[in-house]
Amino acid sequence: MSNTEKYNVALLGATGAVGQKILETLEAKNFPIKQLKLLSSPRSAGTKIKFKDEIIVVEEAKPESFEGIDIALFSAGGSVSKRLAPEAVKRGAVVIDNTSAYRMDEQVPLVVPEVNEGDIKNHKGIIANPNCSTIQMVAALKPIEEKFGLKRVVVSTYQAVSGAGAQAVEELKRQAQAFLNGEAVDAQLLPVKSEPNHYPIAFNALPQIDVFQDNGYTFEEMKMINETKKIMNREDLHVAATCVRLPFFTSHAESVYIEVEKDVTVEEIQHVLAHAPGLVLKDDIKNQQYPTPLDAAGKTDVFVGRVRKDLDNPLGIHLWIVSDNLLKGAAWNSVQIAESVIKNNWL
Amino acid sequence: MSNTEKYNVALLGATGAVGQKILETLEAKNFPIKQLKLLSSPRSAGTKIKFKDEIIVVEEAKPESFEGIDIALFSAGGSVSKRLAPEAVKRGAVVIDNTSAYRMDEQVPLVVPEVNEGDIKNHKGIIANPNCSTIQMVAALKPIEEKFGLKRVVVSTYQAVSGAGAQAVEELKRQAQAFLNGEAVDAQLLPVKSEPNHYPIAFNALPQIDVFQDNGYTFEEMKMINETKKIMNREDLHVAATCVRLPFFTSHAESVYIEVEKDVTVEEIQHVLAHAPGLVLKDDIKNQQYPTPLDAAGKTDVFVGRVRKDLDNPLGIHLWIVSDNLLKGAAWNSVQIAESVIKNNWL
Structure with a gap:
């Protein structure tokens, strides 16, 4: 990445299969994180997850969870995205949504960076990650x-x-x-x-x-x-x-x-x-x-x-x-979108 | 079947996976068998196989094995068919071959009875059973x-x-x-x-x-x-x-x-x-x-x-x-061809 700024990142669905792969990808890519907030349903809240050398306690996702967040990666199911993505956007976050909730929404770019990276520019707060297949x-x-x-x-x-x-x-x-x-x-x-x-x-x-x-x-x-x-x-x-x-x-x-x-x-x-x-x-x-x-x-x-x-x-x-x-089909592509947002100043 | 005649049948490849299914199919369809001869490679010769209430000893397949045989079902690999099918035909048998040896031979009908039963009529001794898929x-x-x-x-x-x-x-x-x-x-x-x-x-x-x-x-x-x-x-x-x-x-x-x-x-x-x-x-x-x-x-x-x-x-x-x-893809279709040969007097 071309700049050295760091970002407040939230991951919603941190305890799921794709959530785990997103954490691994953020670590593998050394994503420029200032603070990482892990969010989940009430059921999984309290789970402790290791990221780099830090133990992070997963919190229940609420609208106010997204205060101060720059980039929010959503991977907790379509209904959760429908409810919380607008709340995150309202609070200034860019949401990269890995569910099917917004993919066919005309206002939402649907992006595979190797194919249509330029579409990200037109986002209105939400960018959708396509289906794996x-x-x-x-x-x-x-x-x-x-x-x-x-x-x-x-x-x-x-x-x-x-x-x-x-x-x-x-x-x-x-x-x-x-x-x-x-x-x-x-x-x-x-x-x-x-x-x-x-x-x-x-x-x-x-x-x-x-x-x-x-x-x-x-x-x-x-x-x-x-x-x-x-x-x-x-x-x-x-x-x-x-x-x-x-x-x-x-x-x-x-x-x-x-x-x-x-x-x-x-x-x-x-x-x-x-x-x-x-x-x-x-x-x-x-x-x-x-x-x-x-x-x-x-x-x-x-x-x-x-x-x-x-x-x-x-x-x-x-x-x-x-x-x-779970990688190019989900986690890897989501983090690629996040990198592109930062690299191109499309936050 | 319309007539009550019975036939001398040989099965070559009796000990293989498809051979076993052919035996089950002959039994299930109550195929009109006068005598059943089971044939194999020298390696498997001597194996005893139960057919209906009879124990049959598998014999090594040789050209003379087909003397007196009316219908020979071949399922022992393409090279065996290439070598022995002409020998069986020479001795008066109709060969139904379940290998790829003759499928594309212009002289040989390739038959799925529901599709092209009439092609059987033109056989010159060998009828090919198509590939399962x-x-x-x-x-x-x-x-x-x-x-x-x-x-x-x-x-x-x-x-x-x-x-x-x-x-x-x-x-x-x-x-x-x-x-x-x-x-x-x-x-x-x-x-x-x-x-x-x-x-x-x-x-x-x-x-x-x-x-x-x-x-x-x-x-x-x-x-x-x-x-x-x-x-x-x-x-x-x-x-x-x-x-x-x-x-x-x-x-x-x-x-x-x-x-x-x-x-x-x-x-x-x-x-x-x-x-x-x-x-x-x-x-x-x-x-x-x-x-x-x-x-x-x-x-x-x-x-x-x-x-x-x-x-x-x-x-x-x-x-x-x-x-x-193994059934419609192999054994069942082969025996259907044999039934059609008999029913239509195409021996």
Whole structure:
């Protein structure tokens, strides 16, 4: 960062899975913090969390919690964001919201810094962090669009259980062990905690992430469709999505089929991907090199492999995109937005 | 079946995973067997297998093993089929081959009975059973094509480890237990036994099934592309495929995006699927009803759900297709072909 100023930062949802990753990211990036305030629901208030060499006691989030805060990172669910983000903004904070509450709000920039950093400038206090599965896809699509155009996207996802929270991780472990022991597998949480039916995720695949909409799509699928168009500023872009939950812990993978505007070679696409910010091209099939969820876990980049052309359509391209859903898909991208706000004096 | 004649049947590969399922299917369907001969490699010869109330000793497969055989079911790998199928045909048997050895041979019909039963008639001794992931897809696409036309297919698969054989099933179990114990996970088999690199499949996803071709596709992907065109007799059909191995034991799932010729409603597509042979429509999102691999395991139908229209393209349709890869994907379809041969006097 170019200046040496320090900031009062609040983290709402400090005890959650993404909250933990935000703390790790703030520490890893040595974010310029003057004072860090950790906030949560009344239930988790009082929890003690170590940050650098300091023990911080988590406080219950209230409107007045945001007095004097410069940057507030929100990751405590959509309803909490709806209630408290305006209160934080009223008190002068810039809110970076990692829920779906404001993502499609026309007043709110929805940002992946490698794709549309400039949109941050127009914020009115709230900046939204996109859905995990959207972030990694647009990070790979943007450099391709810039060089070769982009007409359509058909994506099928392979999503990790950690996207459904820490309890889903425990459910997968518990079910997998029960199955291996030959015991009955009990489902209590997935695909969606609040819905009536729960199905085993261990050694299974569930074609439902989040609740169904009236149009037959899940909310997760609609996030990918709508957020991709908004982030890329391409209302005309055709986006078709199917989202599937799978029995692994970390990183989402995506089989992405695109149509570009120009007839390009695989090598040209690979070259662009290899030189784009935040992307790592891992595509050497002769040596069986391609990204997998296990490989990408714990890393902050977006990995792309299996680049190849449609054999029937010279404008069709296949990509296999993998990234850690809690890092670039959530915490890392949120902190990148915060860094951009500071660097560009967009507070 | 319309007649009461009985047949001499040979099963080559009797001790393998698919061989076992063929035996179960012959028994379940009460196939009209006069005498059943079980054949294998020299290594497995001597194994005793129970069929109905009889104990049958597995014999080493040799050219003369097929003397007097009417129907020979081959499921012992492509090289064995290449060597012995012509020997069986020479001795008067009809060979139903469940390997990739003859699938793309112009002289050999490639058959899913619900789709192209009539092609069997033109056989010259060998009839090929398609790849598992192809069978379930074309079973669902055919009735849609008949009513509404079909222009293109973009498929991403979610494939079970049993498609790689019984050893892969054991590898997934072993790795999952090691992971849950916090031990190192050792990979010896997947994605492809004969290749230099092996990666964990437990709690992971591997975008490689079978070996890579010079065009950047895996052989599994090329099977889906080429076999779909051949079975549907549609060289002009655009087919794009990405095949991914996942940590579940049984049933392949497929996220299939198609473009039809006519602007149809979801209800029209659902109606056609609900009334097509071998298909079960499981598509009631209000009650969270959709197919999953665990549900489909052990069943002989192809299950279809998540039917919905592309929001940007009135001719685009999404389908989620799931079927037991060892049953309709292999054993069940092979025995269906044998039944058709008999029923239609195409021996």
